[in-house]
Amino acid sequence: MAKKVGLEVSVAVSEAVKLVDADVIAAYPITPQTHIVEHLADLVADGELRAAYIPVESEHSAMSACLGSSAVGARTFTATAGQGLELMHEVLYVASAMRLPIVMTVANRALSAPISIWGDHADAMAVRDTGWIQLFVENGQEAVDNVICAFRISEDRRVLLPAMIHMDGFHLTHVIEPIELPEQSAVARFIPPFNPPLPLDPEKPVTMGAFAPPFIYTEVKYAQDQNLRASKEVITECWQDFGKTFGRYYSPVEKYQAEGAKTLLMTMGSYSETAMVAVDKMRDEGKPVGLLKLRLWRPFPFAEFRQAVKDAEVLIVLDRALSFGGPGGPVCAEVRSALYDEINKPRVVGFVGGLGGRDISMAGFEDMIEQGTKVARTGSEQAFEMFEVRA
Numbered sequence: 001m002a003k004k005v006g007l008e009v010s011v012a013v014s015e016a017v018k019l020v021d022a023d024v025i026a027a028y029p030i031t032p033q034t035h036i037v038e039h040l041a042d043l044v045a046d047g048e049l050r051a052a053y054i055p056v057e058s059e060h061s062a063m064s065a066c067l068g069s070s071a072v073g074a075r076t077f078t079a080t081a082g083q084g085l086e087l088m089h090e091v092l093y094v095a096s097a098m099r100l101p102i103v104m105t106v107a108n109r110a111l112s113a114p115i116s117i118w119g120d121h122a123d124a125m126a127v128r129d130t131g132w133i134q135l136f137v138e139n140g141q142e143a144v145d146n147v148i149c150a151f152r153i154s155e156d157r158r159v160l161l162p163a164m165i166h167m168d169g170f171h172l173t174h175v176i177e178p179i180e181l182p183e184q185s186a187v188a189r190f191i192p193p194f195n196p197p198l199p200l201d202p203e204k205p206v207t208m209g210a211f212a213p214p215f216i217y218t219e220v221k222y223a224q225d226q227n228l229r230a231s232k233e234v235i236t237e238c239w240q241d242f243g244k245t246f247g248r249y250y251s252p253v254e255k256y257q258a259e260g261a262k263t264l265l266m267t268m269g270s271y272s273e274t275a276m277v278a279v280d281k282m283r284d285e286g287k288p289v290g291l292l293k294l295r296l297w298r299p300f301p302f303a304e305f306r307q308a309v310k311d312a313e314v315l316i317v318l319d320r321a322l323s324f325g326g327p328g329g330p331v332c333a334e335v336r337s338a339l340y341d342e343i344n345k346p347r348v349v350g351f352v353g354g355l356g357g358r359d360i361s362m363a364g365f366e367d368m369i370e371q372g373t374k375v376a377r378t379g380s381e382q383a384f385e386m387f388e389v390r391a
Helices: 009-019 034-045 059-071 082-087 089-097 122-126 140-155 184-190 214-246 271-284 302-309 330-338 362-378
Strands: 003-008 024-027 052-055 076-080 103-108 133-136 163-168 176-181 253-256 263-267 289-294 296-298 314-319 347-352 384-386
Touching (some): 003 009, 009 034, 009 140, 009 184, 024 034, 024 059, 052 059, 059 076, 059 089, 076 082, 082 089, 082 103, 082 122, 103 140, 133 214, 140 214, 214 296, 253 302, 263 362, 271 289, 271 362, 289 302, 302 330, 314 330, 314 362, 330 347, 347 362
Parallel strands (some): 024 052, 133 163, 263 314, 347 384
Antiparallel strands (some): 133 296
């Protein structure tokens, strides 16, 4: 029977890794993800998780160790944040191209300089083209559930791709919440044993990631892209099965109070919960506003997104990262691209806020919705603003 306990979200993520019975953890500490690998170290040392725990000298080494362990068929996990994810960057491409189903939680953190240990989405956006599945969560329960789902998705033979679970540094990682932990036996039934099709084996040698001359490189990359796009079907299938098994359902794009909404606000991550409160207040005041929460970032859910916004007049997109010298925020740019050929589409307004962990209050979200709606109806579809919280 599932049990509900009060846990720090980072610790709860570690407990989820224990529930999936991971074989290898490659660990390097970096704020604000350190509590995840610290608790996993305790679980391994106390004999609660039978796994190889590899303390490495850097995040680059952590991901390199993950390559080897996953390639031989071990269920593999790691975690990182911010600058650590950037130090891993070149190895991330190898993991996805070699079809290694590594699962990693990223405690999202602002990138230097200036140095910041607080969370935004600069690190997540910096790795959006590395070929990994990327999921965003907004609370501790979602983090636990999607760590479990990520292993099943990644290890599915139709997928065989690594996955990141993004959760906001400090705003989520260090918060204590009531979290329902499923029975390990139920998780074992939900996730079949990892059975890689071509594991590294000295008795049956195979080549992985070998040299590719120009005449074949394009075809390999095209196949990789097609596989990542096709993984969306497996992701949604997994979320449906998870809902039937554990009672909590997830979707690539999730709507809140969107029925009849003329203006929609789109968010990602933990700030969505504050936005929900703002939307509730505005709906109570009779304002036709709603919220979209983008959970699946890669592969981008084009069909589900277009369906979700088709009846809206205005779409306000909150980015928590800057595309320097570009159109403002990377999420807003992709949203506009996704809607480019649509005939019936909302006017899109982009805001960038929450950088370096700066809070956006309920009143701030109300102000964003009001400003965005006004800009959309009087200004350009390409409008973009840096958002400052109005008290």
